Amino acid sequence: MSKPLEHIRNFAIIAHIDHGKSTLADRLIQTCGGLEEREMTQQVLDNTDIERERGITIKAQTVRLEYTAKDGITYQLNLMDTPGHVDFSYEVSRSLASCEGSLLVVDSTQGVEAQTLANVYMAMENDHEIMPVINKIDLPSADINAARTEIEDVIGLDASDAVPCSGKTGAGIPDLLEAIVTRLPPPHGGDHDAPTKALLVDSWYDIYLGVVVLVRVIDGTLRKNQKIKFMSNGATRTVDRVGMFTPKHVLLDELGPGEMGFITASIKDISETNVGDTITDEKNPCSEKLKGFKPSIPMVFCSFYPADAGDFEKLRESLGKVRLNDASLHYETESSQALGLGFRCGFLGLLHMEIIQERLDREFDLDLIPTAPSVVYKINMTNGEQITLYNPVDMPEVQKIESIEEPWIKATILVPDEFLGGLLQLCQDRRGVQIELTYVGGRAMLVYRLPLNEVVFDFYDRLKSISKGYASFDYELDGYGENNLVKLEIRVNEEPVDALAMIVHRESAEARGRGMCERLKDLIPRQMFKIAIQAAIGGKIIARENVSAMRKDVTAKCYGGDITRKKKLLEKQKKGKAKMRQYGNVEIPQSAFIAALKMGDD
């Protein structure tokens, strides 16, 4: 029998990276007896190595806790660990949609950060009751009152009854658990006898179970052997397992209204299970889907090439394996003259891209060459057509283009006052439009509109370096806007290098082109013939450099005892030719292009 709704609390934890979300969650689990002390590894909820190391959560996780409160009632607490980054903001919003309240965790030594803001606003949009929690009070530099003030000033939440605690030592945890049942609301609505209606919160691939689907039941029940339907794509499946996490897998007979848990249904491909989808009974479906469903749309693109051309098939296989668990990764084969065979990949955002790259490197031991990230442009053609451009190489001829639109973001940056000047300059340089500049304590809060194109490049690195690591940054997409954009082409001996093509604003084209030409000049070794490096827009050359011809490369002594050695060297050189790319009459080592791509813009 399902738990009465009033004895259930579903809540999420919102926190900035490193503010101790996972440690706090671990402590709650342990206090409620979900795991013995010896079973606790640090941050039990973050499953992958990358999640643990980077302190970010990629997949949503739930844990069901049993808590007997001071009123003598045993409550079912469903703790939702949400993905913690803007790239996954849609996933975050669906996770939040499955809860009624949020714990806002603020580090008492750091205060509120930009990322916290975005998630708090998202929780507000989901009508959450938000309960501030001031964490890490065990640290000597903890300042509970300052954290309270920041929560009130920056977020505008009443923080007078914020709960001070320490996930690390366990101080304040009993108060926090009591506050969860007294101050957060139970699930509302919820009809046990109505047709099944459940929210698909997240899903992942498990080698033993197949695709595991995390759900929150709204109405009705989910039961073993029930035939269910995914409303976004009409797929039907038979439920073969129903269960919950404690965080261990525990099988149940059913999940009822207000409850969270998981189901499996012999699903092989994660792309069938769309986050935000509505799951219902096949024979007795609910009348309306849940609101807010969106298919995932990649926003940032880049290409991955194997550093060793022999690894292409391995890369294909590895991408396939990554996608087993990440339906938001898009990829297709691409062939580049400069870099050989690779894949054009689409990501939700920059962090998503980084995570995928790191997983390929780490889990599959692949040495990758990523091209410069780019965004998705909309090109309005003179004939009235609109083209979506995923790769600068595919840009149509200039004469046929009426205008180009690029995606914009709204960025929120929190920065200590002393670094404000540098950051304003950075935003200005990146074609930013200031929307807001306010002061909160010793920090400035900047809100800027920026072209995403300018941010994908190295904005985050620059921001961190200008602010010595103190600035925090978050963004949300903010529509498309027309701009004076051009395709900047890099040519070597008159031939375009596809991997180095980029779309840039007309005003910064010359500087970027000159920079790339100079960089290549240093990277391309002298060859037998002179090499011309040019940056061009359309047919117009805007920058040029030459690598002068090598004048001397001859072995001084070569007698009978040297032939074998020289021949071996020659055989090696011949093999190396496979890694050379022909441009006009010269062969350029692939490594030069790789190095050009690896260096940041300075």
Added chain:
Amino acid sequence: MSHPQGQIGIYIHWPFCLAKCPYCDFNSHIREGVDDQAWQEGYIKTLDHYAAQMPGRTVRSVFFGGGTPSLMKPSVVESILERIQKNWRIANDIEITLEANPTSVEADKFVAFRAAGVNRVSLGVQSLNDDDLKFLGREHNAAEALKAIDIARENFERYSFDLIYARPDQTLAQWEAELRSALPHINGHMSLYQLTIERRTPFYMAHARGEFAIPKDDLAADFYTLTQEIMSAEGLPAYEVSNHVAPNQESAHNMIYWRYGDYIGAGPGAHGRLTINGQKHATREHSAPEIWLEKAGANGQAAHEYEPLSADERFMEALMMGLRLAEGVSKAALEREGECMLEDKTDRAKLDELKAQGWLTETDTHIKLEVEGLLRLNAIVPHILK
């Protein structure tokens, strides 16, 4: 058995030196007290072994290299030459060269070497500047070197000497002056090497640590072209990348290497190219002197490597060696070694492009590199190979 190139060369490697020069990566060792008798036996047994494998050939040249073969006892040299004479037919104009250090001690042995049968010496003079000789780790000074040249002139109808140029901090003008001061001492043949930093030498580490720098790129090319201009004007044009000669004074032995003929390599680490039953083989003898001596002394079989060469390998070797010569490489020889047409293994478009550039010329029989091509030889060979 008939051989297309018939005549062979024999290289004898004497692996010992009194001191190691910091730029040298040759197989040389310092040993106290060498057992001359045992070594003589080793060489003789090795020569007998090779004679059994390739009988009936005519020896065009013998070359004693090292190491420092001028440290050999003249009697050992004599025994080796006697055995060669016994094992093979000898060309009337046989060239017998011995490499010598131009120290007074060694020059004093020239008479004895002449008596043993040596008819040409190659002197490692390296520089006519005392400071540079010290830097190069040589045991002699410039005055001694000139004295040794005089003794060579008195004893041998032919001699050659080496200079190393493009040294650290050397200017073009300094080199020109030094080279010009050497001109009166030349007797038809001279080797001029640009200093090369080889791996596994003391210079390699010192250079990597930045203790000195050698001219590179443009300046190195300027050194080379200046040298060509001076030597050509003196009637001593380069017949090979680093070797200059008056008419008909080429080193017959080295020409065998560059024309990709057959040669026996006897002695520690020595390489050979032997055509046996119509198949060309690459040989290399054991490098460690003690191991070589033990094997050679036992049965004359001291070859550590003995590999048949494929047509591809032979084509490549013949091409890279032949293009070093001013006469170029014979197309017929290439096609014979490669068992193919020239265009099967080289890129015709690239050859034509180099011709248009003026770096390569082609006749009915040969392809050859002009100075600008020779300067880029290491890049050109892989460039034109398919």
